[in-house]
Amino acid sequence: MPVPGAITAVVAGLVLLLLLVPAAAARLVPFFWVDLVAFANLVRSSVRCRWRLSRRPPITLLDVFQEHARLRPRWPLLRFQDEVYTYEDVERRSNRAAWVFSRRLGLQPAQTVAVFLPNEPTYVWTWLALAKLGCLMACLNCNVRGRALRHALAAARATLVLASPELQAAVEEVLPALQHDGIRVFYLSFTSPTPGVEALLPAIEEASDEPLPAHHRADITANSKAMYIYTSGTTGLPKAAVITEMKLMMVANLGRLCGLRPDDVVYTTLPLYHSAGLLVGVGGCFEVGATCVLRTKFSASQFWDDCRRYNVSVIQYVGELMRYLCNAPKRANDREHGVRLALGNGLRAEVWKEFLQRFGPISIWEFYGATEGNAGFINYTGKIGAVGRANVFLKSFAPFELIKYNVEEDEPVRDERGLCIRVRPGETGLLVIKITKNTPFHGYTGDSQKTERKVLRDVFVKGDSFFNSGDLLMIDQERFVYFQDRVGDTFRWKGENVATTEVEATLAMVNFIQEVNVYGVSVPGCEGRCGMAAIRLKAGASFEGENLYAFTGDTLPGYAAPRFVRIQDTLEITGTFKQCKGNLVKEGFDPNVIKDPLFFRDDKKKSYVPLNPDIYAAILDMKLNL
Numbered sequence: 183m184p185v186p187g188a189i190t191a192v193v194a195g196l197v198l199l200l201l202l203v204p205a206a207a208a209r210l211v212p213f214f215w216v217d218l219v220a221f222a223n224l225v226r227s228s229v230r231c232r233w234r235l236s237r238r239p240p241i242t243l244l245d246v247f248q249e250h251a252r253l254r255p256r257w258p259l260l261r262f263q264d265e266v267y268t269y270e271d272v273e274r275r276s277n278r279a280a281w282v283f284s285r286r287l288g289l290q291p292a293q294t295v296a297v298f299l300p301n302e303p304t305y306v307w308t309w310l311a312l313a314k315l316g317c318l319m320a321c322l323n324c325n326v327r328g329r330a331l332r333h334a335l336a337a338a339r340a341t342l343v344l345a346s347p348e349l350q351a352a353v354e355e356v357l358p359a360l361q362h363d364g365i366r367v368f369y370l371s372f373t374s375p376t377p378g379v380e381a382l383l384p385a386i387e388e389a390s391d392e393p394l395p396a397h398h399r400a401d402i403t404a405n406s407k408a409m410y411i412y413t414s415g416t417t418g419l420p421k422a423a424v425i426t427e428m429k430l431m432m433v434a435n436l437g438r439l440c441g442l443r444p445d446d447v448v449y450t451t452l453p454l455y456h457s458a459g460l461l462v463g464v465g466g467c468f469e470v471g472a473t474c475v476l477r478t479k480f481s482a483s484q485f486w487d488d489c490r491r492y493n494v495s496v497i498q499y500v501g502e503l504m505r506y507l508c509n510a511p512k513r514a515n516d517r518e519h520g521v522r523l524a525l526g527n528g529l530r531a532e533v534w535k536e537f538l539q540r541f542g543p544i545s546i547w548e549f550y551g552a553t554e555g556n557a558g559f560i561n562y563t564g565k566i567g568a569v570g571r572a573n574v575f576l577k578s579f580a581p582f583e584l585i586k587y588n589v590e591e592d593e594p595v596r597d598e599r600g601l602c603i604r605v606r607p608g609e610t611g612l613l614v615i616k617i618t619k620n621t622p623f624h625g626y627t628g629d630s631q632k633t634e635r636k637v638l639r640d641v642f643v644k645g646d647s648f649f650n651s652g653d654l655l656m657i658d659q660e661r662f663v664y665f666q667d668r669v670g671d672t673f674r675w676k677g678e679n680v681a682t683t684e685v686e687a688t689l690a691m692v693n694f695i696q697e698v699n700v701y702g703v704s705v706p707g708c709e710g711r712c713g714m715a716a717i718r719l720k721a722g723a724s725f726e727g728e729n730l731y732a733f734t735g736d737t738l739p740g741y742a743a744p745r746f747v748r749i750q751d752t753l754e755i756t757g758t759f760k761q762c763k764g765n766l767v768k769e770g771f772d773p774n775v776i777k778d779p780l781f782f783r784d785d786k787k788k789s790y791v792p793l794n795p796d797i798y799a800a801i802l803d804m805k806l807n808l
Contacts, residue, residue, distance in 0.1 A: 212660065213571065213661075214574075217571065217573035217574060217575060218575070220562040220571075221573065221579070223439055224439065225579070227435045227439055228432070228579075230435070231432050235403070235428055239400075240403060240427070242313075242399075242402060242408075242427050242430075243427070243430050243434050243465060243468055243469070244310065244313045244314065246431075247310065250269050251270055251272070254471060255269055255270035255273075256268050256269075257269050257471065258473045259271070259272050259306075259467065260272060260306060260473070261475045261476070262302060262303050262476045262477075265303065269471075272307050274391035275391070277314070277390070277394065278386050278387070278390065278391050279307055279311035279386050279389075280310075280311040280312075281389045281390055282389050283295075283311055283312065283317075284315055287366075289315050290315075291398055291400075292316060292317070292401075293341060294317070294318045294320055294340045294410070295341075295344060296322050296334070296335055296338065296340040296342070297312075297320065297343075298324065298343055298345040298346065298349055298352075298353070299344070299346045299349075299454075300346055301459070302346075302478065306454075306476075308370065309464075314398060315398045316398045316400075318338075318407050319408075319409040320334070320335070320338035320409070320412075321409060321410065321455040321456075322334055322335075322343075324349060324455060325741070326352075327355060327736075328355055329419075330419055331356050334422065335365060336628065337419075337420070337422045337626070338627055340365065341365060341366070342366045342367075343366070343368070344368055344369075344370050344382075345367060345370070345379075346371065347369050347371045347373075347374070347376075350375050353367060353376060357378075357379070367379050368380050368381070368382050369381045369382065372384060402427060403427070404426065404427055404428040405427070405428065407627075408426060408430045410424065411423050411455070411456065411460070413552070413679060419681070419684055421626040422626055423553045423554035423624075423625075424554070424626065424627055425457075426624060429624070433465060434462070434466055435466075436462050436466060436549065436560070437462060437463075437465075437472075437496075438470055440523065440547040441523060441545070442466055442470050442523070442525075443470060443472065444471040444472055446470070446473070446496045447472070447475060447493055447494045447496065448472055448474050448494070448497075448498065449475045449496065449498065449521075450463040450474055450475065450476055451477045451479065451481075451503070452503075452526075456553070458526065459498065462498065475492045482507055482509070485510075486513075486516065486541075489519045489520070490519055494519070496523045496525060497521055497524050500527060501526075501533065502710065503526075503677065504533050505530075505707070507541070508533055509804070516542075517540075519541070521544055522545060523545045523547065525547045525549070526547075526549070527548060527549050527569070528665075528674070528677070531567030533709075534566045545564065547561060547562070547564075548561040548569055548570075549561065552652075552653075554626065554636070556580070556617060556621040557580035557582060557621050557649075558570075559571070559572075565662050567664060569655075569663050570662075570663045571661055572661045572662075573661060580615060580621050581615070581621070582613060582614065582615040582616065583602075583604055583613075583641075584604065584609075584610075584612065584613055584655055584657060585611050585612050585614055585641070586603045586611055587669060589654075592669060592670050594612060594638065594641075601641065601642055607658060607659050607661075608659065609656065610667075611654065611656070612650070612651070613653050613655045614648035614649065614650055616648050616649075617637065617649055621649075623637065636649060637649065638650040652668060652669055652672065653669070654666040654667045673701070673711040673713075674711065675702065675710045675712055675713060675741050675742075677710075677741075678739070678741045678742075680702065680741065680742045682700040682763075683700075685715070685738060685742050685744065686715075688734075689717070691733075692733055693720075694720055694724065694729075695717050695718075696717075696718045696720040696723075698718075699715065699762075699763065700713065700714070700716075700744060701714055701715075701763040702767070703746065703766075703767060703770045703771055704770065705801065706801075706804070708808060711767075712808055713741075713743065713744040713746070714746040714766070714770075714771060715744040716747075716749075716750050716766055717748070717749060718751065718752065719749065725779070725781070727789040727790035727791060728788065728790075730747070730790050731783065731788050731789045744783065745808055746771040747780070747782075748766070748771070748779070748781075749781075771798070772798060773794060779792070780792070780793035
């Protein structure tokens with residue numbers, strides 16, 4: 183986040199008065215002191231980042247990591263299964279990889295390389311190796327396949343893919359098309375299971391571990407692109423959000439703002455292709471010199487055993503992860519762990535309370551922010567259910583507003599002048615953040631139209647521009663901020679954003695489907711919304727549950743395949759020919775209410791089966807795992 187400009191004389195006078203009269207501060211502005219401390223930490227963090235990147239040459243996050251490697255070479259950076267990698271180990275391994283990438287693969291500064299890897303140490307030293315060459319890393323979601331995978335590579339203009347043999351099937355599915363497009367593919371392994379794809383680890387093992395010359399990064403500035411992280415949005419296919427060196431540094435400082443220390447051990451089960459796992463988790467360890475424990479995939483049954491095994495003191499979460507932990511069978515040693523801090527987002531109030539009651543007094547730091555966004559919130563007070571505070575200082579730092587939004591029409595409400603309308607405390611509104619020099623929006627690479635669609639113009643005065651978060655929030659009378667819902671054509675399930683237009687475009691290829699409308703429905707006991715599709719069959723066609731199951735399994739990530747299907751004679755549209763989702767979302771999937779045929783995605787039967795009252799009751803009782 184940026185350093186604020188000059189504070190107005192009125193605000194400065196009020197601050198001075200409250201500083202001189204602490205009792206008045208407590209009465210007039212509740213939470214004043216905690217707000218002031220949080221704001222001071224925010225400013226200090228921003229000043230630190232800007233000072234580093236204003237140097238010549240700039241001090242980037244890579245340089246911060248390398249300083250730790252010089253000062254504490256034997257300190258563990260990564261723990262993975264039974265393996266331990268010190269800062270020096272990762273520095274030397276990334277040097278060897280960089281030499282191979284440069285000499286053998288011919289990588290040049292500013293070239294984009296796609297990384298298609300699961301959570302493992304290879305991901306981290308590959309990131310550092312590419313950074314040392316001045317290359318951009320495109321962080322491919324391990325779940326993308328086929329058309330979506332090719333689109334992700336094209337959007338980032340990647341010319342080379344570094345993959346894991348674990349993703350062999352996904353690689354081979356698109357390999358002929360990639361070769362036709364001139365995109366080279368390599369495995370980061372000792373052997374290759376795919377003819378024509380070379381394995382690079384033998385060469386990396388034999389390469390020099392000497393530092394690389396500085397000329398590879400000679401043109402790096404604060405605004406240089408460092409990587410692309412993909413986010414699904416209302417435009418459908420994955421969008422490559424631009425992460426600059428400044429944003430990389432700022433996000434990596436989030437852990438420090440929440441109290442992350444050099445002696446902490448951070449447990450990361452979140453995917454490294456997302457900003458939370460890679461930038462907040464691993465990047466946060468780079469920033470303070472802490473240790474990161476990586477796990478390939480989250481396991482509720484192994485979570486606390488891992489925390490005890492590795493002496494974990496900080497955990498990362500998304501709301502769904504915490505719910506899984508609370509739903510796991512209780513154990514006598516649930517509170518026997520060294521975790522003091524949890525950092526993440528999407529934690530609902532009821533799960534938050536249950537988590538604390540069961541697992542002990544862990545300090546939970548909930549935050550809000552979008553990968554491509556230009557600002558965010560941090561809940562530094564521990565207020566259950568809140569994502570942060572709109573304190574008296576924050577708007578001077580990152581100007582934001584909540585505006586009235588018409589959910590049915592999927593657009594802001596405007597007054598007679600054509601300008602947006604602020605909501606009152608306690609009302610739900612669309613979060614918009616002003617785009618300024620200090621709060622820039624870098625958008626997405628590959629398509630300027632996608633970037634433009636996230637910019638809202640003429641918000642409060644003609645000619646202004648704001649980042650459209652696509653999220654509905656609420657600020658209460660005490661200025662606490664609460665996440666309410668997503669708007670438009672995206673919902674969140676299993677910790678992933680699901681773009682309904684992408685799923686609709688995929689389902690439209692099914693031979694018996696004439697029209698399809700995809701949306702998310704609430705399921706008791708589950709975070710986010712579960713995918714549901716209302717479809718109109720082609721004339722004379724019948725619904726084929728087994729074929730649809732197989733098709734969605736081949737073409738969609740597991741989290742995006744609709745769990746429920748509703749057959750309708752006609753699909754409702756608005757006067758502007760937009761599909762209506764509001765009523766469908768409200769009606770949900772209750773067979774006792776809905777008269778249309780309903781189907782449920784049954785993983786045991788490998789088919790969509792009729793959704794009867796017994797299945798519905800089992801879902802409500804959480805006896806069926808979604």
